[in-house]
Amino acid sequence: MSTLPLDLILYISDIGNLSIKDVFHLSQVNKLFREKLSHPYFWHMVYNQKIGRIYELFGISEPIPESNYYKLCREHYRIFNVIEQELNDFNESKNYKIRDYITKYSLNSVFLPTLLFFLRREDFEIKLNIRNKSSAVEFSKGVFLANLVAGQSFNIGIKMLSKFFEEPLNSRSYESFWFAISLLQKKSFKIIKARNIFLEGAAEILRKLTTEYYPLPLVDDHYTFKTVDEYSDKVSHYIQLLYQCYCDIRCEESNYLEATNLLSMYSGRHKGDQLLVASSLIKVVDEQLDALDIRITSGEEKPKLLLTSMGTALIGDYCVPFLTGHPRVLKKEKFLDVCRSISEPLANRALLPITKVEIQSMICYYGTALKFLDGRDVLSPPCHPSTYCDDTFTFFAQFILPCLFRKEVSNFNMQILLQNVREFLDDSNHIYYPIFSRLPILSGYPLLIEIAPQYLQCNYSPNNLQGKIVITNRSDVAAIVLGTCSDSSLYQVLNAYGELEQLRDTSFTVVDNVSTEEVETFIELVGLANLLYVRIKGVSLKEGEEPRFIIE
Numbered sequence: 039m040s041t042l043p044l045d046l047i048l049y050i051s052d053i054g055n056l057s058i059k060d061v062f063h064l065s066q067v068n069k070l071f072r073e074k075l076s077h078p079y080f081w082h083m084v085y086n087q088k089i090g091r092i093y094e095l096f097g098i099s100e101p102i103p104e105s106n107y108y109k110l111c112r113e114h115y116r117i118f119n120v121i122e123q124e125l126n127d128f129n130e131s132k133n134y135k136i137r138d139y140i141t142k143y144s145l146n147s148v149f150l151p152t153l154l155f156f157l158r159r160e161d162f163e164i165k166l167n168i169r170n171k172s173s174a175v176e177f178s179k180g181v182f183l184a185n186l187v188a189g190q191s192f193n194i195g196i197k198m199l200s201k202f203f204e205e206p207l208n209s210r211s212y213e214s215f216w217f218a219i220s221l222l223q224k225k226s227f228k229i230i231k232a233r234n235i236f237l238e239g240a241a242e243i244l245r246k247l248t249t250e251y252y253p254l255p256l257v258d259d260h261y262t263f264k265t266v267d268e269y270s271d272k273v274s275h276y277i278q279l280l281y282q283c284y285c286d287i288r289c290e291e292s293n294y295l296e297a298t299n300l301l302s303m304y305s306g307r308h309k310g311d312q313l314l315v316a317s318s319l320i321k322v323v324d325e326q327l328d329a330l331d332i333r334i335t336s337g338e339e340k341p342k343l344l345l346t347s348m349g350t351a352l353i354g355d356y357c358v359p360f361l362t363g364h365p366r367v368l369k370k371e372k373f374l375d376v377c378r379s380i381s382e383p384l385a386n387r388a389l390l391p392i393t394k395v396e397i398q399s400m401i402c403y404y405g406t407a408l409k410f411l412d413g414r415d416v417l418s419p420p421c422h423p424s425t426y427c428d429d430t431f432t433f434f435a436q437f438i439l440p441c442l443f444r445k446e447v448s449n450f451n452m453q454i455l456l457q458n459v460r461e462f463l464d465d466s467n468h469i470y471y472p473i474f475s476r477l478p479i480l481s482g483y484p485l486l487i488e489i490a491p492q493y494l495q496c497n498y499s500p501n502n503l504q505g506k507i508v509i510t511n512r513s514d515v516a517a518i519v520l521g522t523c524s525d526s527s528l529y530q531v532l533n534a535y536g537e538l539e540q541l542r543d544t545s546f547t548v549v550d551n552v553s554t555e556e557v558e559t560f561i562e563l564v565g566l567a568n569l570l571y572v573r574i575k576g577v578s579l580k581e582g583e584e585p586r587f588i589i590e
Contacts, residue, residue, distance in 0.1 A: 044074070048083045057155060058088045059122070062115050081108040089114055092151040095230045096194050097217060114151060121152045128179055130590070133570050134492055136185050141472040144189030153190060154227060157183040161566070168558050168579065174588065176576045177561075177569060184566035185469050188224040193473050195221030203443035207394060209324040209343040212317035215397055216300040222434060223299065223427035224567040232304035240322040243283055247276055254330070261330050266338040270354025273327065273343070274367045277351045277358045280319050281365040298401050298435075299427055307422040312360050313392075313400070316349035344391040347400070352389060401435035414509060414549065414556075416516050416534045416563065423562030428536040434462060442479060456483055465538070466571035468492060494538065494572050496521040496530040498589055503529065505578070505586035507560065508546040510539060516560060517546065518587050520572050532572050534563040552585045 051061055061084055065075040074080075085107045093099065102110065121143070124132075132139065143149045160180040167175040198218035202211060217233065220226055248254050252275065254261040263269040296308035300318070303310035324343050334340060341354040349360035350373075357370050368376075370389055377385035415421065437458040441447050447455065463471055463485065474480055498504075498521040506519050510533060517533040528540045549556075557577055561569075576588040 044077060044080050044083075047075070048080070048087065051084070052087050057118060058084070058111060058115050058152075059118050061088070061111075078104065078107065081111050085111050088155075089151045092154055093147070095234060096147075096150065096191070096221070097198060097214070098147055098150075098194065113148070117149060118152050118155075121149070121156060125156060125179060125183075128182065130178060130575075133178060133182050133185075136182070136469055136492065136570060137471055139182070139186060140189040140469050143186050145193055145472060145476070147190065147194065150187075150190045150194075153183060153186050157187050157227065164561070164566075165558060168554050168561075168577070171554055171579050171581070173580050174576055174578050177566060178575055180566045181570045181574075184224070185570055187227050188567040189469055189473065191221045191223070191226045192470055195219065195226075196473060196477070199439070200443055203394060207391070209345070210321045212313075212345055212392070212397070213300070213321040216298075216314055216317055219401065219431060219435065220299050220301040220427075222431040223301070225424065225427045225565040226301055228424040228562075229301045229305045232301055232306070236304040236306075236318065237322055240280065240284070240319055241326055244276060244280055244322060244326050247279055248326070248330075252276070252279070254332070261332045263332070263334050265336050266334060266341055266354055269332070269334055270341055270356045271367070273323070273353050274351070274356040274358050277319070277323055277353075278365050278367050280323065281316070281351075281358060281360055284315055284319060285364065298432070302425045302427065305422070305425045307425040312349035313345075313347065316345055316351065316360050320345050320351055346388065346390060347392045347396050348388075350388070352391065357389060398435065398439050401432065401439075414516060417556040417559045421559065421563075423559050426563055428565065428568065430462070430467060430536070433458075438462060442477065444479070447479065452483070456480070456485070460485055465494070466536075466568050468571070469567075493570070494520065494530065496523055497526070498573060503543065503548070505589055506584070507549045507552050507556070507587075509549060510541060510546045512541070512545060513537075513539065516549065516556075518560070518572075518574070519546075520574075520589060532564065532568075532574075534560060536564050536568045538572075550584065554579065554585070557585045 047064075050056075051064075056064070065071055082104070085102075089110065143153065157180065160183055164175060164177060164180050195218045198214060198221065202215050202218060205211070252272075254272070255263060263272070295311060296303045297311035297314065299308075300314055302308045303314050304318075320343060332340065344352040346352065351358040351360070352370070355370055356367060357373050358365050358367055359373060374385050374388060377388040438455065441451055441455040459474055459480065463474065471485065475485060501522065503519045504521060508517050508519055508531065509515070510517050510531065513533055513535075515533045515535065517531040517539065520530045520532055522528065523530055523540055528542060529546075531539050531541055531546065533539060557579070561577075573590040574587050575590050578586045578588055
């Protein structure tokens with residue numbers, strides 16, 4: 039192997055999913071390897087494979103001097119050994135000190151690539167053991183890692199939202215906001231790759247439009263337009279054509295309309311609200327055109343590319359409505375005439391660029407696609423569990439986000455904000471306490487969460503229903519029976535939406551003949567990170583018995 043070209047070794051490292059530790063061990067196999075793999079190019083590529091690629095997925099970008107790649111790889115090797123040792127020494131007590139570990143490993147993105155590597159490996163092992171029908175499948179390590187990655191993702195999302203509210207709006211801000219909101223989901227790591235796949239696909243379509251089908255005007259090796267109007271007309275037609283290519287992922291009539299979770303739309307499993315689709319495509323158009331040396335000979339400044347709340351793209355004197363039917367390129371005045379014929383108030387708002395306040399307030403009116411799945415259907419196709427994320431972020435968007443990034447907040451609103459943050463942290467979201475406690479607006483205010491229980495308070499004594507999958511009558515969805523409440527006539531259950539309910543035994547029906555596929559789907563829907571709060575440690579799959587979740 040030491041005679042192989044560097045690029046082939048890198049390919050094997052990538053395809054074989056070698057860890058950063060494996061790569062360092064490989065580089066020390068013998069003298070020939072040490073010499074061969076000391077090349078700066080090798081460590082640059084290793085960094086991109088094992089570290090940079092993960093940062094890119096989560097929207098993190100930092101310039102790195104060429105000489106630093108080996109040092110950075112060495113640092114991540116050290117971190118890998120630290121996390122590996124944590125897992126080798128793992129015991130259940132670590133899960134009950136999870137906020138300490140969130141503080142230790144989730145507030146600095148340097149730990150993200152390593153945590154994600156171990157979580158994906160653990161997640162794969164859990165699925166494999168369930169499919170192989172092992173008598174008992176343990177979740178504890180996976181739950182521990184899932185909480186640390188959830189903390190990382192939430193922290194990155196909060197930082198992106200902070201940046202969004204600090205900086206002026208531009209054509210790329212729209213997508214950044216929705217992406218940041220998606221990162222607040224505990225399971226965002228499951229479908230994080232979908233974003234780059236979608237954006238790269240749209241960029242490739244646009245490149246073909248601008249070079250093959252409707253090429254930009256080229257004069258003396260420069261893309262050149264005579265006037266701003268000519269430029270705006272051309273760009274608006276590119277937007278129209280790009281919109282048309284993605285009309286099939288937006289549909290107001292679909293039960294699976296996704297209006298808030300951008301990553302779910304990127305996954306291709308959910309229809310996308312027109313604003314989500316438009317936000318993503320506008321980002322692609324702006325980035326691709328900005329990378330070109332486009333000149334306007336009249337000396338006029340290139341107009342900004344903007345977006346309305348209905349997904350209409352604006353550039354110069356042109357607009358591209360993305361409402362019903364196929365998108366069209368219209369002069370703004372013509373579009374306003376059409377709007378006036380329908381409603382004067384509509385015309386007054388039709389071409390106003392969307393504001394930050396409007397963007398954040400829109401989340402308040404939407405639910406998630408998961409709510410459209412009923413009964414046992416939630417455990418069966420066409421449900422794609424990794425694309426359905428918990429919707430606690432709706433509460434976050436409605437009651438916390440409006441005040442969280444304001445520079446000045448009245449004392450009255452501050453008390454409301456504190457109350458809402460405490461409510462948000464009052465269940466499995468308590469893991470986010472270290473993140474909230476460090477936000478500038480909350481500094482100096484006690485969140486009173488330090489002594490809050492880190493798991494659900496109920497009677498976990500074993501009973502004949504504990505750990506069983508049931509269908510609730512009220513919400514008509516699959517759930518797990520956790521234990522009994524202080525009133526022993528009520529049972530505490532966790533449903534597939536990640537919500538807790540208190541029900542009598544007459545308010546749910548035990549599911550018979552539960553398959554291992556349905557067990558796996560339930561875990562995917564709820565998410566490993568949400569199992570810690572309800573003390574679910576694993577699942578029993580003993581032959582001849584119904585599957586039963588193991589609750590400590």
